[in-house]
Amino acid sequence: MTARIIRVAGSLVEAAPLHGALYELAFVGTRRLLGEIIKQRGDVCTLQVYESTTGLAVGEPVEHTGVSLTAQLGPGLLGAVLDGIGRPLERVAEATGDFIAPGARADTLDAEQQWAFTATRAVGDPVEPGDELGTVVERAITHRVLVPPGVHGVIAAIDSGTYTVTTPIGALTDGTTLRLAHRWPVRIPRPVAERFASSRPFVTGQRVFDLFFPVAEGGSAAVPGGFGTGKTIIEQSLAKFSEADVVVYVGCGERGNEMTDVLTEFPLLVDPRTGRPVMDRAVLIVNTSNMPVAAREASIYMGVTIAEYFRDQGNRVALMIDSTSRWAEALREMAARQQEMPGEEGYPTYLASRLGQFFERAGRVRPLGAPTREGAVTIIGAISPPGGDFSEPVTQAALRVTGSMWALDAALAHQRHYPAVDWESSFSLYADQVAPWFTTHGGEHWSAVRADLLALLQKERELRDIASLVGPDALEDHDHLVMDIAAMVREVVLRQNAYHPHDAISSPPQTYALAHAALEAFRDGERALASGTAFAELDLAPTRRALAAQRDGVTP
Amino acid sequence: MSPRLDVTHHGAAAAGGPLLFLERTRAVSLGEWVVVRQTGIADRRGQVIDAGEHATVVQLLDDTVGLAPDRAEIILTGEVATTVVGRELLGRAFDGHGAPVDGLPAPIGEALRPIDGAPINPVRRARPRDFIETGISAIDAMNTLVRGQKLPIFSGPGLPGLEIAARIVEWARAPRHEPFAVVFAAVGITARETRDFLDRVRASGALPRTVLYLNQASHPAVERLHAPRLALTAAEHLAYECGLHVLVVIADMTHYCEALREIATAREEIPGRRGYPGYMYTDLASLYERAGIIQGKPGSITQIPILTMPDDDVTHPIPDLTGYITEGQIVLSRELHRRGVTPPIDVLPSLSRLMSGGIGEGRTRPEHREWSDQLYASYARGREARSMAAIVGESGLPAGDRRALAFAEAFEQTFINQSGRRTIDETFAAGWTLLHTLPSDDLTRLSAATLAATLAAHEASR
Structure with a gap:
């Protein structure tokens, strides 16, 4: 007896009589839309459908396939632009035109290419x-x-x-x-011989991250921030400028025009380390906010499986997820349609465990097989907390499983201070682990410079609080010096212009030199004060100009 | 979809609020258009939102007063909801169902299109880069609007969000003077707001190039889910088939979201934040993402949705989810409004994400980015100084903060505040005049080259 649709609600379909396996793929309806079995009860299967279900009718046939959603892995992935279920969007466009219509079938890899x-x-x-x-x-x-x-x-x-x-x-x-090429089911982590902690950082080329809140290669970072705080710019900057052999970028439930930006820019931008277009090391997975939610849910698994494939070949892979929250919302939407008992804020109770399982697919590993090699997947997950409130479930669940948090702050973004990283609430659990590497490759006193600058900024915050209570007159000369130098550090060292040809990427030695110079300026100021000079007589403007020139790569 | 004849049900199992529940339906499809007929009252229209063998849910778009579920005939048409599109819609006015309200016969149009649209394939999108000169300095200088962008106005109760949209319709100068059209969807706004908006559009002479879909506060709430979809479907045809540059104004998205919540509650769905459904992000995206440019097609859709932030709260789910989908936002400030600054745009929380592509050499001015960054930084410092001054008094501020405070005052009164249209050159002149009141050591966002050039020009002009 052929299975038939008995209910259609949004991207959820129920079919009976159907006896499938969980996560098995099925063709749904006369147009053969691709769906995945997510629940079996009696002879009724619940499926999530990866394509638009508008017009899908009760009584249409459903046919299960015996296989689960897989990624096709092999040569031809680099430079590819795929949707959440691995179809090349160019091929979908050839089939259905400028607008995406259901029913297009296409393999990830070009079957003709030699x-x-x-x-x-x-x-x-x-x-x-x-x-x-x-x-x-x-x-x-x-x-x-x-x-x-x-x-x-x-x-x-x-x-x-x-x-x-x-x-x-x-x-x-x-x-x-x-x-x-071979296929691998996206929801199952690819096996490895050994996982180990890494002492190597994932070098981002962004000063505030490398210096203050580093991520180890094979680690993970959560980037929560309200809208307009620059999450996407950070994800894109890392995709362009970070030290990785391969970058897998998942645009999960985000804006169409943003992906156009990526698609226009990446082929033109040159990776300074290889001299080749950034697109040559990139795989893009694009499931915009108006594309089907079930495919959005699958997109991050497609991304991490492709990342693991490149890792297994001995590459250092960076996986960018923009945004993890949209994935969680897709999960919530599907759960609500199945009338599951909701947990916090309507999210299903398994949100945290799924998120944990996903982020644990990051890692530095020795892949199976010979020759012996090492590879890593580093995951940077943007998070879009409602109302910019970090106490919400997705942010909190992510913080428990990621090793770094880059908290983005609306007030900094309003001043156009980018990356708008709030140095007070951000953290990195990797800092000690990667300090020796940075000491060797960045500068001799890396850890000390980092600690001194963080202390300086902390001191500034305290002084600002005092000043806002009792007025700046109550501050001593040394306090004024702290505030002025801290302002300089924020302005010149922490702020980084993603559009500036020289400033967009800062190597560890450059970062160190700049941070060190700012600290030297502070020490000079302290010495001058100690020798009796009044703060009002100090002129910090030339120092600031010199630092800015150093940052921008120009001679002052 | 396979063609199918109408299926008529005699009587529904239940009706409640805007929903009708049918039992034992066969071959019903999701999104199917439904007509409900009952002797003595006008036909009602609706859409299948949950299709099932045992139970089917129909969402009615008209009011349900007098509807007797057991006596009504429910006709499942077998077709998804469509609307007439075409160039002849220009200059016409329709209700939230697409029926004419201007006394003229219904248009024949060029095609029938499903109102839900389909996502633009991201690889076929073209990058929005054409600068639209709105004539408003706060937008042109600081939050530049480009063609193909979706840039909402975050208004508050009593703030002039719709007025600013009308001004943009009136003042906007399209690049290269290419043909343009306006599509306006009124969603639950009052008759007075609608009239004021239309008066301004009429005065600007744009009315013959405008299509209106009017669902007003007095109209059925569920129809509010329909009106913006009709408007966007009409706009897509004008843009991608007729090659026009279309500006879509939708007001007020807050009413739209409330209608969405009403339906979700009637369906007894699990509510998300503040009772709004968990899929509101996806639903809003299905509207906002219908903006853009398609490669190889001459037209474009630029969207300016207007929403009212309940209690001026930008973290409320409606502005919050909107801001996560749109390419920036223009935020209005009650404080500026009270002080008589017109338009009362608070540039600090405002943002245009597509600005970088639309400004600079060959578009506006080469130094646009750093110049606007400098205005931002100086104004932000002034605002900080203002809150500090409220505690310690202006005289207690250090000299730099006092300068910044004066700058912020002047910035609001002479730059944000404007009575007539400003060209981009006039906007730049106003901005530079302000920056020249600051010593060059305060201008940390300007590159040395720009600083030198502007100082030289400033000296020469004196």
Whole structure:
């Protein structure tokens, strides 16, 4: 008996009689929309549908597929622009035009494109999951073609040559076909040989993060901020300028025009370390706010699976999620339609555990197989708390599982101080772990400079509180010096112009030099005061100009 | 969708508020258009919002007074809701259902389009970059509007949000003087507000290029969910098929969200913040995201939704979710309004996210970004000084803060405040005049080159 739709409510569909497995994919309706089974009760299945359900009628057929949502992994991912379920948006546009209509089918990887494969293993070699079979060069990256997880045996045939992603490149003695690409279910973390803590930072090129609130490679950071505080600019700056081999950028429930910005800019921007367009190291996953919510829910899993694939080849991967809150809202929307008992603010009670499981897919690892290599996935998740209130469930759940918080502050954004990172409420649990690396690669007294500057800013806040109660006249000369230097630190060191050709990216040595110079200016001021000079006689303007010139890479 | 004949149900199982519940429906589809017929009263229209074999929920768009669920005939049309679109809509006025209210016959139009629209494929979007000169300094200088942007006005009860939108319609100069049109959706606003807005549009001569969809406060609340969708469907046709640059003004989104909450409550859904449904973000996005430019098509849609912040609270879910979707916001201030600053735009919380693409060399002025950053920074410092002065008195402030305070006063009175239209050159002149009252050491956001150039020009002009 064919399964038929018995209910359609938003992106949720119920079908009966249907006996499927959880997270199994199904074709829904006569237009064969893609859906995923999320609940089974008796012979009624509840599905979330990844495409628009408008016009879907009760009585239309539903057919399950026996497979779950997978990512197609192989050469051809770099520079790709995919929707939440991995369809290239260009291909969707070819099928349905300028507007997205349901029913378009497209594989992630181009089935026609030919790739030159160089075998590094030979017939007769025993292979284990994760072993390198050979290499394919794509743009800036050399793909290692790996034995898929779960596959092992002895190579019966393998040849260097030119292949598409679907044609066999060889086989094992048990008959298993080897190809350039394989599929992996997005909701299951890819297995690794070993996970370990990292002493290497994820170098962002942004002074306030590298100096004050660093993230370890393989760590994770939450970036909460109300609207207009610059979350997206931060995510984009990191995608452009951070030190990563591959960047996976997930635009999850955000603005269409913003993605246009990314799509226009990334091909033109040159990565200073490789001399190639930023787009060459990027994979974009775009599910804007008006695209179906079920696909939005899936998009972050698609993103992290692609990130793990590149990690397994020995790359350092940065995964940007903009925004985690929109994913959580998709989860909430689906839960509400299933009339699940709500937890805090209507979110399902499993919000925190799902979020935890997701962020735990970050990590520095030794992937399976030979040759031995290291790879990392670093996750930077933007969060959009309602009303800018960080006590809400998504922010709080994320803070429990991420190692850094970059709290964005509306007041700073209003002054156009970007990145609008509030140095008081932000934190990093990685600071000590990565301090030795920064000491070697940034500057000798990295930790001391960091501590002194943070103390200076803290002192300034206290003085401001005093001044706002009793007036600035009550402050001593030394207090005035603290306030003026702190203002300079905020203005010159912490503020960074994402649009300035020189200032947009700041290497650890540059960051250190600038921070160190600001601190020296403070010490000079202190010495002058100690030798009897009055604060009113100090002229800090030339110092400030010199620092600004140093920051902007110009001679004063 | 496969064609299907009408299905008529005799009597509904239940009716409550704007909802009608049907039992044992077959082949009903989501979003299907429904006509409810009952002898003695006019036909009512509705839409299937939950389709099920056992129970189907229809949301009625008309009022339900006198509706007897067991006697009514419910006709499921098998079609999703559509509306007539075409160039001949220009100069016409319709109600929130799309029926003419100007005494003229219904338009034949060029096509019938589903009112829910479809998402623009992100890879087919073109980047909005064309500067629209609105003639308002607070916008042109500090929060530049570009074609294809969605930039809402966050108003408050009694603040002139709609007036500013009318002024933009009146004053806006399109780049290259290309053909443009205005589509206005009145959503639950009063007859007086509607009249005032239309009077200004009429006075500006734009009325023949305007399409009006009017759902007023006296009209059924659920129709408010419909009116903006009709307006955007009409606008999409004018923009992407007829090649016009369309400015869509929707007022007031607060009424829209309240109608959304009303429906959600009637359906006994689990409420989110302040009783608004959890899917309000997605629902609002389905409207706001219908702005933009498509590659290879000559037209564009620019949206200016207006909303009223309840109790001037920017963290209320309506402005909050809106701000997360739109490309910035123009925030009005009661304090400025009280002090007679017109338009009372508070530039600090205002933002235009697409500004960078629309300004600079060849668009406005090369130094636009740093110049506006400097105005922002100096004004922000002045505002801080003002709150400090309230405690310690102006004389207790350090010299730099006193300068900043004077700057903030002048900025509000001579830059934000304006009586007539200002060209972008006039706006720049006003801004520089203000900045020149500050010593150059205060101008930390200006590059050395810009600073040198402006000082030289300033000296020369004296």
